[in-house]
Amino acid sequence: MGVIHPDITKAQTLPSTYYRDENIHLKLMRKFSGSWNFIGLEAALVEGEAIPVLLGDIPMLLTKQGGIINCISNVCTHRAMILCDGIKKVNSITCPYHGRTFSLCGKIKHMPEFSEVENFPAPSDDLPKAKVAIWNGLIFASLNLKESFENYILDVEQRMNFIDFSNLTKDDKLNREHNLFANWMLYVDNYLEGFHIPYVHKGLNSVIDYSNYKTEVYRNAVLQVGYASKGDDCFTLPPEHPDFGSNIAAYYWWIFPNLMLNFYPWGLSINVVMPNGVNETKVIYYGMVGDQNKSGRGAGGDLDTVEHEDQWIVEACNRGMKSVLYQRGRYSPSMEKGVHHFHRLLTE
Ligand code: FES
Ligand SMILES: [Fe+2]
Numbered sequence: 001m002g003v004i005h006p007d008i009t010k011a012q013t014l015p016s017t018y019y020r021d022e023n024i025h026l027k028l029m030r031k032f033s034g035s036w037n038f039i040g041l042e043a044a045l046v047e048g049e050a051i052p053v054l055l056g057d058i059p060m061l062l063t064k065q066g067g068i069i070n071c072i073s074n075v076c077t078h079r080a081m082i083l084c085d086g087i088k089k090v091n092s093i094t095c096p097y098h099g100r101t102f103s104l105c106g107k108i109k110h111m112p113e114f115s116e117v118e119n120f121p122a123p124s125d126d127l128p129k130a131k132v133a134i135w136n137g138l139i140f141a142s143l144n145l146k147e148s149f150e151n152y153i154l155d156v157e158q159r160m161n162f163i164d165f166s167n168l169t170k171d172d173k174l175n176r177e178h179n180l181f182a183n184w185m186l187y188v189d190n191y192l193e194g195f196h197i198p199y200v201h202k203g204l205n206s207v208i209d210y211s212n213y214k215t216e217v218y219r220n221a222v223l224q225v226g227y228a229s230k231g232d233d234c235f236t237l238p239p240e241h242p243d244f245g246s247n248i249a250a251y252y253w254w255i256f257p258n259l260m261l262n263f264y265p266w267g268l269s270i271n272v273v274m275p276n277g278v279n280e281t282k283v284i285y286y287g288m289v290g291d292q293n294k295s296g297r298g299a300g301g302d303l304d305t306v307e308h309e310d311q312w313i314v315e316a317c318n319r320g321m322k323s324v325l326y327q328r329g330r331y332s333p334s335m336e337k338g339v340h341h342f343h344r345l346l347t348e
Pocket of ligand 1: 077078081095096098099100
């Protein structure tokens with residue numbers, strides 16, 4: 001038996017040590033960076049640019065040269081200096097410590113004072129690379145050579161293939177960056193259940209039909225479907241779609257480990273949950289708008305209010321997790337299937 005019982009009616013939630021222990025955090029980060037991770041939008045990446053990104057806790061650089069997108073280690077192969085701290089427009093990457101130079105695809109090009117060094121340069125002097133995949137303009141990377149991207153994204157792809165991504169444009173007005181004093185998993189836990197909506201989000205509760213809120217569990221994802229109340233914006237679905245005939249106000253996808261794709265009739269809101277150690281989390285929002293007329297309405301309307309309400313909860317739970325009087329809880333089988341699934345994926 002694993003840490004989380006597969007039967008939700010018997011299961012206990014993730015032990016509090018998972019949210020506060022440094023060693024467990026490091027183990028989870030290995031699992032995190034081994035999965036496919038969303039690292040940026042193709043539309044925002046400029047030729048000749050190097051952008052620092054993280055795969056879990058591993059510093060990487062997202063680069064584009066000659067139209068080719070690469071995700072390479074941001075750690076110098078000489079003595080581990082971080083190569084780039086901020087976004088740079090460059091032809092090559094030069095280490096600020098002793099001048100080792102790499103191409104934007106990670107190949108070592110030059111190193112001062114190394115002419116007498118035997119077998120130099122060797123392939124181990126190049127910057128290690130992650131695998132990169134692009135899906136509808138979203139860039140993903142993984143350090144795990146086994147899992148195919150097609151397999152990773154399959155469930156989302158099949159359900160959302162009616163969306164015309166080419167019609168969505170990045171709207172910088174919707175960019176947000178939030179820094180939280182809380183473990184990243186608390187943010188994901190909270191996202192994965194609509195149980196708290198009537199208690200925490202009174203405004204949102206009035207525009208979605210809470211009694212008709214559905215959670216579906218997939219291999220490495222959880223889908224929550226929000227149904228529209230009478231008269232609210234909803235998706236126009238093709239007749240062959242499994243949800244044809246239903247009034248759907250939102251598709252909320254969480255994809256392991258830290259990506260949330262929230263589809264609304266006006267477009268797509270992307271949230272990325274970036275762990276920064278055990279106790280801090282950065283949440284980044286991007287917005288892609290298809291229909292400006294519907295923007296700001298319905299379930300995807302007042303996102304800032306909903307976000308603040310959630311952050312207050314998540315930070316307070318982080319304090320609660322430190323209490324010696326709390327170890328773990330139980331799940332509601334009707335409302336917390338998604339949280340149960342996430343905990344199972346983390347501990348399997
Ligand atoms: S650490 Fe990069 S050149 Fe020395
Ligand atoms: Fe919430």
